[in-house]
Amino acid sequence: MSTGTTSETQMVIITGMSGAGKTVAIQSLEDLGFFCVDNLPPTLLPKFLELMKESGNKMNKVALVMDLRGREFFDTLFKALDDLAETSWVTPQILYLDADDSTLVRRYKETRRSHPLAPSGLPLEGIQLERELLDDLKGRAQIILNTSQMKPRELREKMLTEFTSNKKSIFTVNVMSFGFKHGLPIDADLVFDVRFLPNPHYIEHMRPKTGLDEDVSSYVLKWTETHKFLEKVTDLLSFMLPHYKREGKAQLVIAIGCTGGQHRSVALAEYIGKFFEKDYKTCVSHRDIERRKEKTT
Numbered sequence: 001m002s003t004g005t006t007s008e009t010q011m012v013i014i015t016g017m018s019g020a021g022k023t024v025a026i027q028s029l030e031d032l033g034f035f036c037v038d039n040l041p042p043t044l045l046p047k048f049l050e051l052m053k054e055s056g057n058k059m060n061k062v063a064l065v066m067d068l069r070g071r072e073f074f075d076t077l078f079k080a081l082d083d084l085a086e087t088s089w090v091t092p093q094i095l096y097l098d099a100d101d102s103t104l105v106r107r108y109k110e111t112r113r114s115h116p117l118a119p120s121g122l123p124l125e126g127i128q129l130e131r132e133l134l135d136d137l138k139g140r141a142q143i144i145l146n147t148s149q150m151k152p153r154e155l156r157e158k159m160l161t162e163f164t165s166n167k168k169s170i171f172t173v174n175v176m177s178f179g180f181k182h183g184l185p186i187d188a189d190l191v192f193d194v195r196f197l198p199n200p201h202y203i204e205h206m207r208p209k210t211g212l213d214e215d216v217s218s219y220v221l222k223w224t225e226t227h228k229f230l231e232k233v234t235d236l237l238s239f240m241l242p243h244y245k246r247e248g249k250a251q252l253v254i255a256i257g258c259t260g261g262q263h264r265s266v267a268l269a270e271y272i273g274k275f276f277e278k279d280y281k282t283c284v285s286h287r288d289i290e291r292r293k294e295k296t297t
Helices: 022-031 042-054 068-085 101-111 123-133 135-140 152-163 214-221 224-247 264-276 291-296
Strands: 009-016 035-037 061-065 090-098 143-146 172-179 190-193 251-258 281-286
Touching: 009 022, 022 035, 022 061, 022 090, 022 152, 042 061, 042 068, 068 090, 068 135, 090 135, 101 123, 123 135, 143 152, 172 264, 214 224, 214 264, 224 251, 224 264, 251 264, 264 281
Parallel strands: 009 061, 009 090, 035 061, 090 143, 172 251, 172 281, 190 251
Antiparallel strands: none
């Protein structure tokens, strides 16, 4: 009598930068009842799938860590992922954990461990090489978490929130405003520069306000070039979002940037968020809106 799974199996492949929190991530999924394997060589993935199928429904939630500790096998990973995507009874999801170079260097210094790609060299050398090698894999990930500002407890809470439901992740559109003078947001998928629009900063009574104030928002939105920009960008996103969703991406971060992140970007992020909220789960945030307040206190 043949055996096999009778329902779709959830598989999470955890990968990303060494030191970004993969151990915490897999421990969190283990707490949620996932069957977990750390550092599975990609060459063994087909054999592992056979074992899963033979187990029937006993292994219907699986998490695998695949990283550059097994770098001699890493070249086979993309073929293994392509083959996995063709498997009808498994729903694969790639979780990519990332962190800033400075954060990773600090974590290596705190633990006094050497980087797996630079065992006798500086940690930064290994980090930079690893980031380059993992670039294509990051592009395939459905979920990307940057843990630079996360403590282990916060990462665990994020994992529990993300994977507690047995349903497939809801596609979320995150619209963020920011100021270019404070740096690009590291987790943005798409960035739009709106510094070409008329700036309320130069109108004295609007300067201390933000794009959340009605008079500032009305000023930003009244211009012909603003109407044209919004028409074009919403048309572009209306085309792109269904394709991102179909690809299996859990979220898309759209960043709207002006000079300081106070006026134009805030008003436009609010507009774009409201435009898509009828069709998608939409979250709007303003990264730099409090910076002026912090500066004056």
